Amino acid sequence: MQTLTTEATQLPTLTHTRNPGMALDLDWVAGVQANTSAIERRAGTIGGRRSVKKDFQAAWLLKAISLIDLTTLSGDDTEGRVKRLCAKARQPVAPWMLEKLGLPGLTTGAVCVYHEMVATAVRAVEGSNIPVAAVSTGFPAGLSPFRLRIAEIGESVRAGAQEIDIVISRRHVLTGNWQALYDEMREMRAACGDAHVKAILATGELATLRNVARASLVCMMAGADFIKTSTGKEGVNATLPVTLTMIRAIRDYQDRTGIKVGYKPAGGISKAKDALLYMALMKDELGHPWLQPDLFRFGASSLLGDIERQLEHHLTGHYSAANRHAMG
């Protein structure tokens, strides 16, 4: 694996053309296949072939921090918890560590909260460049009335969310109703206005990798800025095979349209070593632009704590207790 330089771990202000979407191309959708055994084989080899050590690992972990949508999505969220989460996003690891590692201004990529917590989060990140992402549209099931889901997006945008994570209707995928999925996504994207939209596919509920590939494509055709694996609430959340399937769909879409769409694996990613695997896969399959926060995010509530522990070990040779790195 090529190494990341310290320069590459600085938070860049990158801009690329937003995905405008395109007309629904049902022939293209119907032609999409996914070779499950080949995908699983390839996903299974990534851990064995890839490893980064010492300073290079620390550089990759710092980069990973800049890619995290630091998340709290719990029924018992309080304003206090969200404020603590935002403080952590602004200062993701202890100041002495960041000084020593040469990145004093490092922050997470975003914070991600329920609509009710958006205003609190917006106030708590004021003065930083950290965007607030809201899970809108009846998260996590997405089964509230459609007009209310659209209205919720508008409320979140008005409350200051710069990114909206929407959930798709899984039934449209499971019944092959691509037109309905496209129309729904298109309307949600329009409701987001200037806020970037991440389409959560809830891949653990889509039954097959072929469905995942087709749903990814339809959401991109409808203008998704990011496609995201999971809410974190399904039985199975982000996996490497699903990731390969989705990022290959992103590659195909770019080949055909010239447009870059972002990727967000979410749910169950809590270990630094797993984050490194995802990053290696992104770099291998899509290249360096997909290691920047405008094209790649981890949706994670506890990953940052493990990264902080690994960085502390790198600097001191000792591990501290996991409970010293609480998020909220």
Ligand SMILES: O=C[C@H](O)COP(=O)(O)O
């Ligand atoms: O979108 C983010 C996920 O809900 C976070 O899932 P997690 O709590 O398993 O890290």
